[in-house]
Amino acid sequence: MTIFKAVRMISHNGSKYPVGATIELDDKADRETIIHLKSNKAIESIEILKAQAPDLMADFQRLNGVGEKVAKSLVDAGIVSLEQLAEMTAEQIAEIKGISKTVARKIFKSFEEIED
Numbered sequence: 001m002t003i004f005k006a007v008r009m010i011s012h013n014g015s016k017y018p019v020g021a022t023i024e025l026d027d028k029a030d031r032e033t034i035i036h037l038k039s040n041k042a043i044e045s046i047e048i049l050k051a052q053a054p055d056l057m058a059d060f061q062r063l064n065g066v067g068e069k070v071a072k073s074l075v076d077a078g079i080v081s082l083e084q085l086a087e088m089t090a091e092q093i094a095e096i097k098g099i100s101k102t103v104a105r106k107i108f109k110s111f112e113e114i115e116d
Helices: 031-039 046-060 068-076 082-086 090-094 101-115
Strands: 002-006 010-012 015-017 022-025 043-045
Touching (some): 010 031, 046 082
Antiparallel strands (some): 002 022, 002 043, 010 015
């Protein structure tokens, strides 16, 4: 079994997985599915995401209210890019373990300021 993160919305065996969701696939039984999802850039392995973590954390720390602990919480939650984070509401960000509502609002406002 290998654990992957959904990079975009995917469906598998009747279930829908939103961006950032984890999906566990059997390497043998789900081989064709894995090949299909990887070729369409719908999933990334956890190992690849962990290798990208230092760069992601540095990107996240450029945002208002984000220090090392909050950046780690974002990476641990499966947030794979600033773009993905920018698509989230303050309420969704606050649901991430280790992120308060106050910090979530600061992050959300950081993206509003960029757009202005």
